[in-house]
Amino acid sequence: MRHLMNPLDFSVEELDKLMLLADDIKSDPKKYSHYCDGKILATCFYEPSTRTRLSFESAMLQLGGQVLGFASADSSSAAKGESVSDTIRIISCYADICAIRHPKEGAALVAASKSLIPVINAGDGGHQHPTQTLTDLMTIHALKGSFDNITIGLCGDLKFGRTVHSLVDALVRYKNVKFVFISPDELKIPSYIKDDVLKRSGSEYEEVSRLEDVMPKLDILYMTRVQRERFFNEEDYVRLKDYYILNKEKMALAKEDMMILHPLPRVNEISVEVDNDKRAKYFEQVQYGVYIRMALILTLLELC
């Protein structure tokens, strides 16, 4: 039985296969509409979510399966003090596969260690978010054709942004990917990622605080929201929340074919005027998230 905790749980070859399957689903979703007949997906979300939970549910429903679950810790027995380990044992009796989101780093791993069914990490605190990375990879692959020789700027909350951590883990495995980390001092990429991931893989990277200075060299700009829920005090959040606002003026400095991605939700960091720019791909990215989750469910249930 296989779980997904981290994008590195799949080799590059396995990721290629997954993306091929997702592409095939995209070209003919009807073909797959009964692959999960009789199967149940549980979504156990202890933290807020719109896209991740609903895209998982949409993915399972489009495969012919059914869904159950909870959307907040308050509406589950966590409110009574039940542990994640106990909850997953229970869920294992009700469902065939489970996507779990939890505010604590490592919670999905704890669940996987006790589970009788495949567990997917749908976000564990400020740590990892592998299915967002699968979505990001599929979007880049579909719109750029390859991962090699790209310069990607990651901007915003690089300290707490779990989608950034997972994406960096995944991208260092491709050829000549250059990283530009754009953040205020307080929200820099964690040193464990620099030491264990970037330096170990020999990846080229730089850290800057001004977006304008690096904009012209980027092939992809990955914007992120300042993660309010991970801050220890509101004052720091208020001071940092509008540090970056991508607007038309800044977009004028970018390459003609630069691609803007964002895991969403967007707060203020991308001005709505940018939505009409042909380089804004964050809403397309959402659609890829459904196909890749369909492919992931089929793969973990060993149905494809």
Ligand code: NCD
């Ligand atoms: C992200 C998350 O939950 O980490 N959202 C998502 O799943 N698309 C990003 C965020 O909340 O900022």
